[in-house]
Amino acid sequence: MPPTRDTILAALRAVVDPETGRNVVDAGLISGLTLSGGQVGFSLDLGTSGDAAAKEPLRRACEDAVRALDGVDAAFVVLTAERPPSPAPAASRRRSDKKDNRSGAIAGVRHIIAVASGKGGVGKSTLSVNLALGLRDLGLKVGIMDADIYGPSLPRMLGISGEPQSDGKTLTPFEARGVKAMSIGFIVEEDKAMIWRGPMVMTAVTQLLYDVDWAPLDVLVVDMPPGTGDAQLTMAQRVPLSGAVVVSTPQDIALIDARKGIAMFDKVNVPLLGLVENMSYYVCPHCGSRDELFGHGGARATAEARNTPFLGEVPLHLAIREMSDTGTPIVDSQPDSEQAQAFARIAQGVKAQLDARAQAPTGPTIRMG
Numbered sequence: 018m019p020p021t022r023d024t025i026l027a028a029l030r031a032v033v034d035p036e037t038g039r040n041v042v043d044a045g046l047i048s049g050l051t052l053s054g055g056q057v058g059f060s061l062d063l064g065t066s067g068d069a070a071a072k073e074p075l076r077r078a079c080e081d082a083v084r085a086l087d088g089v090d091a092a093f094v095v096l097t098a099e100r101p102p103s104p105a106p107a108a109s110r111r112r113s114d115k116k117d118n119r120s121g122a123i124a125g126v127r128h129i130i131a132v133a134s135g136k137g138g139v140g141k142s143t144l145s146v147n148l149a150l151g152l153r154d155l156g157l158k159v160g161i162m163d164a165d166i167y168g169p170s171l172p173r174m175l176g177i178s179g180e181p182q183s184d185g186k187t188l189t190p191f192e193a194r195g196v197k198a199m200s201i202g203f204i205v206e207e208d209k210a211m212i213w214r215g216p217m218v219m220t221a222v223t224q225l226l227y228d229v230d231w232a233p234l235d236v237l238v239v240d241m242p243p244g245t246g247d248a249q250l251t252m253a254q255r256v257p258l259s260g261a262v263v264v265s266t267p268q269d270i271a272l273i274d275a276r277k278g279i280a281m282f283d284k285v286n287v288p289l290l291g292l293v294e295n296m297s298y299y300v301c302p303h304c305g306s307r308d309e310l311f312g313h314g315g316a317r318a319t320a321e322a323r324n325t326p327f328l329g330e331v332p333l334h335l336a337i338r339e340m341s342d343t344g345t346p347i348v349d350s351q352p353d354s355e356q357a358q359a360f361a362r363i364a365q366g367v368k369a370q371l372d373a374r375a376q377a378p379t380g381p382t383i384r385m386g
């Protein structure tokens with residue numbers, strides 16, 4: 018039988034914070050408890066010190082206590098910071114320093130989709146931007162949110178610069194190429210990004226979701242941080258996603274990581290809209306000849322094995338990189354090229370998946386923290 022809220026809280030009362038000598042429940046450190054069958058998730062407050070490393074043993078102790086209960090299949094405990102430990106630049110300073118646990122749908126935004134990868138450098142940002150533009154070409158109102166704290170690339174890829182405008186309450190997204198755009202790079206200092214942990218990333222992401230004037234949108238494309246660690250799991254769990262697209266290159270090692278990405282979304286019940294194989298084959302920019310450098314087709318096989326839609330292959334082509342670097346993504350700069358068409362087909366596939374799920378009698382399961 019699945020656990021109840023009371024049995025979980027009772028188990029957590031046995032976990033004592035050595036810093037205060039009080040149990041985590043009575044000390045008020047637990048919030049956002051969610052139950053979904055045998056899956057349990059909640060936040061553990063870090064306190065004002067913001068020292069996530071020091072609280073890690075306590076986080077684990079909470080997870081272990083809940084996992085040990087009958088009927089619990091999985092427990093996810095995320096550390097929640099009272100405030101980010103590093104001084105944030107102007108845009109986020111304008112907003113509240115209070116703990117930010119906002120969750121749930123964003124008014125006026127129909128779908129939020131994540132673009133994720135098991136490892137960095139496989140073309141997740143390139144896909145996010147070109148997918149957003151491809152969805153725009155299908156007549157949808159589209160936004161793109163760059164949550165890739167390890168290397169926000171949206172400003173460069175869309176040629177955006179400057180500070181976002183704010184009325185003191187909400188931020189106005191940038192408008193570029195007919196899509197609304199906002200990057201975590203605008204509210205987080207880049208050189209500090211590497212030391213940020215899941216909860217801190219989540220605070221910034223929550224602000225990007227709820228403090229930006231996104232509406233009205235059909236689809237908000239979220240460029241996730243690469244990997245399947247703490248930050249990514251927290252996001253996958255707490256952002257109200259309609260689904261996720263996982264991108265991989267064809268090499269075995271990348272595919273192993275992509276499978277971890279798929280497993281991560283499965284774990285938190287976010288539907289997989291499909292898998293994309295980037296740098297699938299090489300097209301010579303001079304003669305147009307095709308070469309399968311890394312042995313192509315692994316992502317399609319992985320998708321088939323996992324019963325996940327395969328959304329398509331994108332060739333490795335110099336123009337894709339060059340156009341990204343100059344702020345004119347390939348879908349806009351060379352729309353008739355094979356490489357732009359590859360992105361256009363992926364956008365069609367994503368739209369078809371979203372439409373099908375919207376019409377399904379039981380919609381996708383959306384987990385909110």
Ligand SMILES: Nc1ncnc2c1ncn2[C@@H]1O[C@H](COP(=O)(O)OP(=O)(O)OP(=O)(O)O)[C@@H](O)[C@H]1O
Binds near residue numbers: 137142295296331338
């Ligand atoms: N199909 C492609 N052909 C040629 N170059 C590509 C292709 N896809 C991506 N690139 C280039 O590869 C580099 C990495 O791509 P991108 O930044 O999109 O990856 P990422 O997975 O988002 O990386 P990170 O995890 O570091 O954010 C960029 O220079 C990009 O222009």
